[in-house]
Amino acid sequence: MLGGFITNHELVTQLAIFAPNSSGSAKAKANLTILSAQHTFPLFCGLLRQQGQPPVEARPLESFCSAEPSNGDAVELARLFNKYGSDKASSHDYYRVYAEMLGPLRRDQLRILEIGCGTNNRDVVSTMGKFGRPGASLRAFRDFLPNSEIFGADVDRRILFEEDRIKTYFVDQTSLQSLDDLAAVLPSQGLDLIIDDGLHSPSANVATLIFALKKLKASGWFVVEDVAEESVPVWQLVSAVLAKQYTSTILRGRSGFMVVVKKASSEWQS
Structure with missing residues (x-):
C-alpha cells in the first residue's frame, strides 16, 4: 500500500480468486483481475441460461x-x-x-x-x-x-x-x-x-x-x-x-x- 492506494500487485494478491494465473505486467494482471471480478457472476448466469435454467429475475x-x-x-x-x-x-x-x-x-x-x-x-x-x-x-x-x-x-x-x-x-x-x-x-x-x-x-x-x-x-x-x-x-x-x-x-x-x-x-x- 503506497500513500493510501493499493498497488497492482497487492490488488492481484488480495483478489487471487479472480486473478489470471499467467505472467505479464502487474498493471495488465490487475486490470484483468478487476474485469474477472466484475464479470464472473453475470457469466455464471449466462451459463445457467445456456443450460436451460433461466435464473430468477428481479x-x-x-x-x-x-x-x-x-x-x-x-x-x-x-x-x-x-x-x-x-x-x-x-x-x-x-x-x-x-x-x-x-x-x-x-x-x-x-x-x-x-x-x-x-x-x-x-x-x-x-x-x-x-x-x-x-x-x-x-x-x-x-x-x-x-x-x-x-x-x-x-x-x-x-x-x-x-x-x-x-x-x-x-x-x-x-x-x-x-x-x-x-x-x-x-x-x-x-x-x-x-x-x-x-x-x-x-x-x-x-x-x-x-x-x-x-x-x-x-x-x-x-x-x-x-x-x-x-x-x-x-x-x-x-x-x-x-x-x-x-x-x-x-x-x-x-x-x-x-x-x-x-x-x-x-x-x-x-
Whole structure:
C-alpha cells in the first residue's frame, strides 16, 4: 500500500480468486483481475441460461404484496418504523414485505433476528451516520408483534442492548465461526424470520444465508436488504443452487433490491 492506494500487485494478491494465473505486467494482471471480478457472476448466469435454467429475475416489490400500502398492518408497521427512526418505511418500501409476512401472525409467538442493529459510530463501515438510531427496527418489530421475541446482532459492541423482549449479541458476518457462535446463543427451536441488514456485501450476505438455513424453522423467511443492483447476479446464482425446499425471490423496491428466501413447511417432500 503506497500513500493510501493499493498497488497492482497487492490488488492481484488480495483478489487471487479472480486473478489470471499467467505472467505479464502487474498493471495488465490487475486490470484483468478487476474485469474477472466484475464479470464472473453475470457469466455464471449466462451459463445457467445456456443450460436451460433461466435464473430468477428481479420483480417489482409490490408484486410480492397481496395488500395495498393502505392495508392496516402495513400502515401500522410503517408508523412504528418511522416512530423509532428506521428507514424501512421512510427511505424504502420494505415495510410492505414485512407486513405481508407478519401481519397474519401478529398474535403468534414468533422469534425474529435482525443482523445489523444500525450503528451510528462513524468508525464502522456499516454506519448509518451520526443521526442513526441503533435498535430502531428491533423496537418496531417488538411493538408490532406483542407476543414475540426479538433478537439483534451487530459487529459494533458499543450499541448492543437489552430491554423488554429484545436481546442483542455480537456477530462478525465475515466470520463463519462468529455466526456459529451467534447460533449457539439463540433459541434452539429455530427462528421464524432472519433479516440481514448488516454489512451489505455479497460474501457477508452469503455467509449469513449459510447461518440462516441452519436456524430457520419450517415456513421461515430469510431476507437480505439493500442489495446493490450490481450484486443481483450473485443472488441469481445463489437461487439456482439452493435446495428445492427453498424458494428465492429477488424484489426491486422503491430505492433498493431485497432478496427473500422462504423455507418450505415441514410437509415438504423431496
